[in-house]
Each structure stands twice: as C-alpha cells, then as structure tokens.
Amino acid sequence: MRCPKCEQESPEAAQFCLKCHHPLSFVCPACRHVQDHGGQCDQCGVDFMKYASYMIFQNKTQVQKERERMKNRNSMVKQLVLLPITGGWSLLKYLLKKGQEH
Ligand SMILES: [Zn+2]
Numbered sequence: 001m002r003c004p005k006c007e008q009e010s011p012e013a014a015q016f017c018l019k020c021h022h023p024l025s026f027v028c029p030a031c032r033h034v035q036d037h038g039g040q041c042d043q044c045g046v047d048f049m050k051y052a053s054y055m056i057f058q059n060k061t062q063v064q065k066e067r068e069r070m071k072n073r074n075s076m077v078k079q080l081v082l083l084p085i086t087g088g089w090s091l092l093k094y095l096l097k098k099g100q101e102h
C-alpha cells in the first residue's frame with residue numbers, strides 16, 4: 001500500500017503510513033468496513049464525521065443520565081442515613097421533654 005502523501009510503501013495491513021503517519025485505511029465506525037479513504041463508508045454510506053459526532057452526543061446524554069441517576073441515588077442514601085439521626089433526635093427530644101415533665 002503506497003502512501004498518498006509521501007509515496008512510502010507500507011504493508012497492506014498498516015492503518016497509518018510508516019513514514020509520515022498519514023492514515024492509509026479507515027474503518028467504518030458503523031459496519032467495520034475498511035477502506036482507503038475517510039468521509040463516507042463505501043459499504044453502508046455512513047458519514048464518518050457525522051457518525052463520530054453522533055456517537056459523542058449519545059455518550060454525553062448517557063453520561064448525563066447516569067449522573068442524574070447517581071444524584072437521585074445519593075439523595076436517597078442521604079435520606080436513609082439521616083433518617084435514624086433525625087428520627088433518633090426527635091425521640092431524644094421527646095424523652096427529654098418527658099423527663100422534664102416529671
Ligand atoms: Zn506517508
């Protein structure tokens with residue numbers, strides 16, 4: 001496989017030029033088809049850049065959702081942790097009040 005940039009001969013399997021690291025083969029992120037140019041997949045027609053930004057967008061919303069869930073879980077855990085404290089405190093207050101009455 002010859003590099004289109006510097007004419008260096010590289011093995012067929014090489015993804016980047018051995019000399020200038022110019023990409024020699026592009027793997028479609030959608031169907032794993034390997035081709036010698038970027039842009040659009042010859043097999044499924046997916047636009048590499050569009051697909052990449054779409055995947056990043058998907059990841060972002062996934063992370064956001066996960067973060068939201070963690071926040072909810074954290075507040076629930078906090079409530080569970082605080083429950084015996086607040087509950088114990090009001091019980092203590094109740095007992096103190098009772099003790100004062102006597
Ligand atoms: Zn090269």
Ligand SMILES: [Zn+2]
Pocket residue numbers: 028029030031032033041042043044045046
């Ligand atoms: Zn493809």
